Amino acid sequence: MKAAFYTLGCKVNQYETQIMEQRLKEAGYEIVPPDSFADVYIVNSCTVTAESDRKTRQILRRLKSHNPDAITVLSGCFPQSAVERASKMEEADIIAGTKERAEIVNLIDERLKTGKRIVSVSSYNRHEAFEPMRAESFYGRTRAFVKIEDGCESYCSYCIIPKARGPVRSKPPEDIKTELQGLSEKGYKEAVLVGIDLSSYGKDCGLSLVDALKAACSTDIQRIRLGSLEPNVITEEFVETVIALKKVCPHFHLSLQSGCAATLKRMNRRYTPERYKEAVELLRERIPSCAITTDIIVGFPGETEEEFNESLRFAREIGFSQAHVFPYSKREGTRAAKMPGQISKAEKARRGHIMAEECRKSRAKFLESHVGKTYPVLFEAGENGGFEGFTPDYVPVKVNTEKDLHGKIVDTKITGWNADGCFGTVE
Template sequence: MKNVALYNLGCKVNSYETDGMRQMLEEKGYRIVPFDRQADIYIVNTCTVTNIADRKSRQILHRAKQLNPDAVVVAVGCYVQTGREAVEKDESIDLAIGNNHKKDIVEILETFLADRQDKTLQGRTVPEIGNIREYEEMQLRRTSEHTRAYIKVQDGCNQFCSYCAIPYARGRVRSRRAEDVLREVRGMTEAGYREVVLTGIHLSSYGIDFEGDAGYNGSSCLLDLTEKLHEIPGVERIRLGSLEPRIITSETAERMAAMPKLCPHFHLSLQSGCDNTLKRMNRHYTAGEYYNSVEILRRYFANPAVTTDVITGFPGETEEEFRQTREFLEKVCFYEIHVFKYSRRAGTAAAIMPNQVPEQVKVSRSKELLELTARQSVQFRSGYIGRDAEVLLEEEREIDGRVYLVGHTKDYVKAAVDITEKTSSALPVLNTVVKIPVKKFLTDEILV
């Protein structure tokens, strides 16, 4: 029996796929051990969303070889797809497996182990992913989360934003069949999961390949799937991953609002509040259209949690364009803003654009937006003080010498129940939803 250690980098889709590989290896008799332990095989599910992600992927692969020079080190995923030449030259890597072959991890690994003489990349492990049209199906029975099940329903992206290499790493849109999603979610609820989070590389495109790419109908397919999940007994909450603002219309918002299990927590990708910058980014909406989408959500949901991503220092971003973005963020008033400094990504259109912004300017602008989102987040969470909150309890945590059960509300606000002096018969149970009166902030991020 061989010991296998897995390490995941990047997004929730990667995390789902790492859980899938772990499950398949366990089923074949491999023993899973922590990554910092000596193992016979190290598998790193890599990320390539930025140059920093590439570097982190290389560092983890090299660390694996240092932990056990005799081990088989396997590079998997996005970095393999976009950095093939670097991967081929990297002597720390024994085997590379591209996207859409993660489901074949056991077969590929055992073939390699049977013939350790061939340390070169095998063509079948690194496909030309742009031509792949079939979804890579996995069926998970559990995930690395204990109460919240992230369910991958879509892969690939057709958007080609000028800063992003993901379409080259993941290929074109491929959607999962509803019957496969429903079967997996039913199994997850039987295993005790109460919350389902739908995720994908470009979730808003779910289903467009079902219609032969004829028109933008992803929102309809995604809501069709969500409504079917809503009917499954045992599913108490449904959360949607990152969405494009243009799929939010009065019709879609009305359908969403008709599902009580759907969490009023919407992550609408923005990237910039300046139309000129959005155009250079090849984003397919204006700031005004984005704002209209947010206003639609606020008409159909009472104070929904709206979160977003913003890139600072995109090529050509002037002080005036940054000011427009900041003013737009203040106008929308988000629950949370994930702020990223622009990272120059080789092979993308933005990498060769003129007027690249100096690093110190990116840092300054990023700091300014992080201060803004910290204030807005406190403002949103403060709205719970004096009200009752329904919290899905997820973990036990000790804070300042007292013991709490901590979880999230439907709009993803973190809250806690003090159990320090409760008897065992009076203790709330993890993985259940409880209603608690909110009185104050326990920490900077947790209400109690």
């Protein structure tokens, strides 16, 4: 039997797909690419935006066209947050929520035996533990993504994720150590710690993200990189820990969403632009070589031209190493979807273009600052005699060489840059 996966959304979803792939392989399935003929197609869905839901249905139809007799599975955040709407997708033979990952093989077996359509979406409980899971490999990658936290209790007004993921649950430090040590023994040099609300790690068990970092850095993994963080996690203790541990990459993705205090309040974000700036200044003061990346939403309901310009000025002042700019996407079931002052699609696109252009300027300055310097780059496999990898501060670097650099950390001199990243040479 052959099975294929298509993953939408964040790095947490990528990690969870890997876990499901492992379970199917253990059951005797051969994992094939999603554009191949397969007996089972599994779409691990995202539900951050309404566009995500539309894309999920489109992908299910496309995969089914490869083999009309295949079993199609819709799993993940979309059915967990909107089981009734997901159940109406006739393209899916099995509907499984985010809690059903461990049962994926059993659900497929049940479908094979009975031929009946299955809807299996369980609710979350307040005090349940982190689901035991351990990734063993990430095919074709030299960096491993390791989920250490699940759930979110922030309830941003535009976000449906708390409904899709339940309350905060944290992976025990000993389990983090065991998983990372196993990945190190298989040759992985870098691990990226990810979570739905990574900054809330330990909230459920009297720990903090500092405890997770200490556990991760006690293994033989050479680099630890952090996923998306909230600015409030950046404290003196946190920064001192990062400096002392040495393995933590100097790259911090701090979610901004808006540089306007009034907009942040409507978003129900738990910080102000002033607090955000304090976090950035602390990082840059103590770790001068660090990269600060972010996400920015434009066109949030009620955002006036003045508020947008305030956010634009803030982005210019911070000077991000990289920023992902998104037009606000109306998500049914959230408070923001019912807010007055919804912005037109054209206006959101205009503001998005202006914000993205401002962030491209600061990105260019950041990349240019690397030219002439030497950085340790962890290389992935490349094509046509070239290799691609990342510096500790998350700059993509390309080199042309006949040497086999795959999976190696090699000192690389940066000789130039373009919009896609830097390029350099190795000795």
